[in-house]
Each structure stands twice: as structure tokens, then as C-alpha cells.
Amino acid sequence: MTIILQPYWSNGVQKLKVAGPPGLVPPAFNESLHVERALDQFRSKDQPLEKYIFLSRLKNDDPDLFYKLCLENMSEITPIIYTPTVGDACIQFSHIYRRPEGLWISIMDKGNIKNVIKNWPRIDDARISVVTDGSRILGLGDLGVNGMGISIGKLSLYVAGAGIRPLSTIPICVDVGTNNQAFLDDPFYLGLRQKRISEPEMDEFMDEFMHEMTQAFPKMMIQFEDFSTDKAFRYLDRYRHKYPVFNDDIQGTGAVVLSGFMNAAKLSSAASGESLDSHRILFFGAGSAGVGVAMQLQSFFTLQGLSVEQARRRIWLIDSQGLVYESRGRLAEHKKYFARNDYSGPPMTNILDIIDYVKPTALLGLSTISGAFTPEVIQLMAAINPKPIIFPLSNPVRLSECSFDDAVTNSNGTVLFASGSPFPAQRHSGRVLHPGQGNNMYIFPGLGLGAILARATQVTDSMVEASSLGLADSLTDDERAEDLLYPRVERIREISAHIAVQVIRATQKAGVARSPDLVSMADPALLAFVKRKMWNPSL
Numbered sequence: 171m172t173i174i175l176q177p178y179w180s181n182g183v184q185k186l187k188v189a190g191p192p193g194l195v196p197p198a199f200n201e202s203l204h205v206e207r208a209l210d211q212f213r214s215k216d217q218p219l220e221k222y223i224f225l226s227r228l229k230n231d232d233p234d235l236f237y238k239l240c241l242e243n244m245s246e247i248t249p250i251i252y253t254p255t256v257g258d259a260c261i262q263f264s265h266i267y268r269r270p271e272g273l274w275i276s277i278m279d280k281g282n283i284k285n286v287i288k289n290w291p292r293i294d295d296a297r298i299s300v301v302t303d304g305s306r307i308l309g310l311g312d313l314g315v316n317g318m319g320i321s322i323g324k325l326s327l328y329v330a331g332a333g334i335r336p337l338s339t340i341p342i343c344v345d346v347g348t349n350n351q352a353f354l355d356d357p358f359y360l361g362l363r364q365k366r367i368s369e370p371e372m373d374e375f376m377d378e379f380m381h382e383m384t385q386a387f388p389k390m391m392i393q394f395e396d397f398s399t400d401k402a403f404r405y406l407d408r409y410r411h412k413y414p415v416f417n418d419d420i421q422g423t424g425a426v427v428l429s430g431f432m433n434a435a436k437l438s439s440a441a442s443g444e445s446l447d448s449h450r451i452l453f454f455g456a457g458s459a460g461v462g463v464a465m466q467l468q469s470f471f472t473l474q475g476l477s478v479e480q481a482r483r484r485i486w487l488i489d490s491q492g493l494v495y496e497s498r499g500r501l502a503e504h505k506k507y508f509a510r511n512d513y514s515g516p517p518m519t520n521i522l523d524i525i526d527y528v529k530p531t532a533l534l535g536l537s538t539i540s541g542a543f544t545p546e547v548i549q550l551m552a553a554i555n556p557k558p559i560i561f562p563l564s565n566p567v568r569l570s571e572c573s574f575d576d577a578v579t580n581s582n583g584t585v586l587f588a589s590g591s592p593f594p595a596q597r598h599s600g601r602v603l604h605p606g607q608g609n610n611m612y613i614f615p616g617l618g619l620g621a622i623l624a625r626a627t628q629v630t631d632s633m634v635e636a637s638s639l640g641l642a643d644s645l646t647d648d649e650r651a652e653d654l655l656y657p658r659v660e661r662i663r664e665i666s667a668h669i670a671v672q673v674i675r676a677t678q679k680a681g682v683a684r685s686p687d688l689v690s691m692a693d694p695a696l697l698a699f700v701k702r703k704m705w706n707p708s709l
């Protein structure tokens with residue numbers, strides 16, 4: 171008897187699984203039922219973190235089964251492998267760790283990064299990597315090498331959401347120390363026992379890292395993830411014109427919020443009778459995500475015909491000191507662009523006073539201050555707008571500026587809502603209201619897929635904007651009829667394919683595409699091509 175061994179790939183390593191010769195699998199084994207069995211096992215765990223551990227093990231043992239389960243149960247599984255549970259998994263990463271996954275490069279490898287990268291087993295297949303230094307994981311702060319969990323989670327969504335082949339993905343964590351003392355004192359912590367290195371040392375390290383990555387993987391797109399604010403802007407600026415790289419927290423979050431905002435603004439303007447270009451957006455939180463989103467939202471106004479300068483004037487920022495304005499003095503570099511020059515009184519620190527002064531149509535939270543949008547804040551927004559736009563975007567759930575429930579109750583059901591992390595639907599006056607999830611997971615899979623297929627040499631602003639417009643117009647009539655701001659996550663593959671087409675077109679217009687053969691394809695043919703390129707679990 172010949173035993174049939176079917177090859178599959180796990181974590182870059184080829185393995186073999188018994189495909190079913192008599193005697194080696196149970197007599198009544200049925201593969202399709204096995205997916206349901208795995209789902210049952212998954213549901214039998216009561217703690218989200220246990221579910222996470224179960225799925226992470228399953229992914230390593232049998233990627234086809236894992237991704238089949240994800241694709242068939244997106245809305246149930248995404249909150250486990252991704253936000254919010256991935257946050258807890260990162261906090262606990264060094265304790266729940268079982269076996270290596272991804273690529274670890276530390277400051278000790280400086281000068282030798284080339285040789286470390288060479289150890290990656292599937293160099294030729296690699297197309298996309300998510301890189302973090304763990305310095306600001308979600309809203310959880312410096313988690314050092316435990317940040318690897320976020321790179322892993324994002325790449326699982328690349329596979330599930332955009333059909334990137336599992337083998338083409340590389341989660342990377344660079345260990346440049348951590349300032350998290352509790353971790354440094356924890357014997358289980360998996361990173362170097364040292365504080366974060368200085369900025370010049372980090373720059374040298376990153377320059378070598380980026381150079382060697384692009385040498386080793388010429389077809390690679392690199393996503394920067396959860397670097398702390400200063401480094402997020404710094405390394406995006408430093409490398410964006412040199413390598414195909416984008417920052418998910420600045421650009422991905424910006425694009426997803428722009429998309430949801432476009433849909434919300436239409437509904438809000440229809441209710442108020444105000445023109446689209448008269449919206450006023452107040453940001454609570456002025457870190458990398460806040461300013462990144464504000465930058466992206468400028469294009470909402472320029473798309474309506476305003477100049478960039480007029481668009482800038484439609485945006486106000488609040489940071490930990492209150493309203494951001496020029497004469498307040500000593501502003502961090504990244505806040506200066508949106509600092510107001512039309513206010514020069516004493517610092518305005520109370521959010522209710524600021525709302526009263528600005529009269530925003532939209533309030534966006536990127537502060538990681540849980541509960542910052544109090545009932546009074548929501549009530550005030552509802553008093554000045556028939557349909558207030560309120561987006562508490564901080565992750566994970568417990569750091570959200572308000573819950574969907576609070577937003578619905580305090581606005582009497584009028585709120586147009588999107589949050590970074592998932593919230594349950596609410597019933598109000600006999601209607602079921604659905605929260606939008608303004609999370610960059612709607613953007614990066616399609617953006618990355620488009621960039622890879624076009625073999626983009628850079629990720630331009632126009633590509634990011636194309637991904638946002640692609641997402642905004644991917645709502646179906648049914649979804650629009652329910653006032654949804656984002657499409658249902660179950661349709662993620664369809665949405666990513668649509669976004670990828672828009673992104674490929676943008677690469678062509680920007681002259682950064684290295685796949686000239688795609689130019690001549692009409693849109694339907696290009697969409698079919700993109701869908702054909704998507705990997706599917708073989709089950």
C-alpha cells in the first residue's frame with residue numbers, strides 16, 4: 171500500500187500531511203465536516219485568548235483548514251486573530267509563545283542583517299512583510315518583541331482578505347530594545363534585555379535593514395506597523411520615495427477613515443441640507459494615526475473642489491493640551507500643519523468648550539483615552555447636528571472613546587458611527603443599527619495586493635487614495651439601504667479585489683508600475699485577473 175502524503179507549507183517550511191490512505195485516517199473521516207469540527211472546537215473555548223491560541227496552533231498545523239475557517243466565518247474569527255484579541259495576545263506573547271514564527275532581527279545583528287535575512291526559508295516566494303519595532307502596539311504602548319503578534323495578525327488578514335499566498339508573507343519584528351520595564355523584568359520575555367536604542371543608532375539600523383530587505387526580496391512590499399508616532403512619520407518619510415513601503419497606521423487608517431467619512435458625510439449632508447464641502451472635522455488625538463487621518467481627510471474636501479489650503483481649514487486638532495493652535499507654542503513637528511492661526515486666546519482644554527467653539531459636524535477619536543466621548547459630548551454633537559458623525563477609532567475595544575451603545579443612546583439613534591474595533595449592533599426604536607468598523611483591515615489587504623500585482627516601485631499617495639475611493643464605492647445597494655458606512659466584512663475578498671484594481675490603475679497613472687502587461691487590460695479583465703491571482707485554501 172502506498173501512503174499518500176500531500177505537501178503543504180507551514181511557516182515557510184514544507185510539510186507533508188496524510189491525505190487519506192486506508193488505515194492512517196479514521197474510517198469515516200470527512201474533510202468538509204472537519205471544518206465544522208474545527209469550528210466546534212474553536213467555539214468550545216470560552217476565553218478569546220484561548221481561541222486565539224487554538225487558531226494560532228491550527229494555522230501552523232494546517233493552514234488550509236485555518237484559512238477555510240476564517241473565510242467562512244470572517245465576522246466571528248477576525249476579532250480573535252486580529253483586533254481586539256490580538257492586543258491581549260501581544261501583551262501575553264512571551265507567555266503564550268510555543269514555536270518560532272516570522273523573522274526576528276535585533277540590534278545585535280547590525281552589520282550582519284544580510285546574513286540573517288538569508289536564513290528565511292522561502293526567499294523567492296516572499297512578496298509582503300509587515301514590520302514592527304513593537305514601540306506602539308495598537309493603543310497598548312511599548313510591547314517590545316511581543317509586537318510580533320501584530321505582524322502575524324495583519325498577515326493572516328492579507329491571506330484571508332486578499333488571497334496573498336501564505337508562503338509569500340513574512341511577519342517581522344525588529345528588536346531594538348524596549349522601555350517596558352515590566353517586560354525587561356519578566357524572565358519569559360523573548361526580547362533583548364535592554365532599553366530602546368538612540369535615534370541615530372536606530373536610523374542606521376533601519377537603513378541597513380531596508381537596504382538588505384530590498385536586496386534580498388526585490389519583489390517585496392513592506393508595511394510598517396505600530397511604530398511610535400515620531401518613528402512612524404520619520405521612517406515613512408525616509409523610505410517612501412526609495413522603496414515600496416507604506417505605513418498602515420498613518421496611511422491605511424487614513425484611507426479607511428476617509429472612505430467611511432465619505433459615506434457618512436453624504437448621509438449627514440442629506441439630513442442637514444449643508445453642502446459636502448462645509449463639513450467641519452474635529453480630531454481628538456494628534457498622534458501618528460490622528461494626523462495621518464487628518465492628512466487623508468483633506469482629500470475629502472479637495473475632491474469636492476476646495477483648494478488644499480481651504481481643505482486644511484476644515485480640520486481642527488485636540489491633543490493632551492487641548493485645542494492645537496499656533497500661538498500656543500512648542501508644538502510637535504507633525505502637529506504644526508493643522509495648528510489653527512484663527513484662535514489666539516488662552517489654551518482651550520475642555521472638549522465641550524472646543525465643540526461649542528468649532529461646531530464640528532464630525533468628531534473623530536484617535537486618542538486611546540477610553541470613554542473620552544462622554545454622554546455630554548455625544549449629546550452636544552447631536553444637539554448641533556441632525557446626524558452627527560462620531561468615529562471613536564482607538565483600539566482595542568477597551569480604549570475606544572465611546573461604545574456604540576453609548577453613541578446610539580445619547581444621540582437618540584441619529585449617530586453615524588464607525589469605530590476602530592468591533593462593537594455589537596444595537597436596537598433602537600424598532601430598528602437594528604449597525605456600527606461601522608473603520609479599521610485599516612479593509613484597506614491594507616487590497617492595497618498590498620494591488621501594489622504586488624503591479625510590482626509597484628513605490629506606494630504613492632494616489633494609490634492610497636485609490637484604495638479609499640475603491641472601498642467607499644464598494645457598498646452594495648442593500649448595504650446603502652441600511653446606512654452602512656463600510657461593506658460587510660464577509661465580502662472582504664470581493665472588496666479587496668475591487669480595491670486592488672483601483673490601486674493598480676493608480677500605479678499606472680503614477681508611473682510606478684513594473685507590470686506593463688496589466689495596462690492594456692480593460693477593467694473587467696483586470697478584475698478577473700486579480701481574482702485569479704488570489705490564493706484559496708485547498709479544502
Ligand SMILES: O=C([O-])CC(=O)C(=O)O
Pocket residue numbers: 253307308309396418419564565590609610
Ligand atoms: O490593528 C488594528 O486594529 C488597527 C491598527 O493598525 C492600530 O490600531 O494600530
Ligand SMILES: [Mg+2]
Pocket residue numbers: 308395396418419
Ligand atoms: Mg497598527
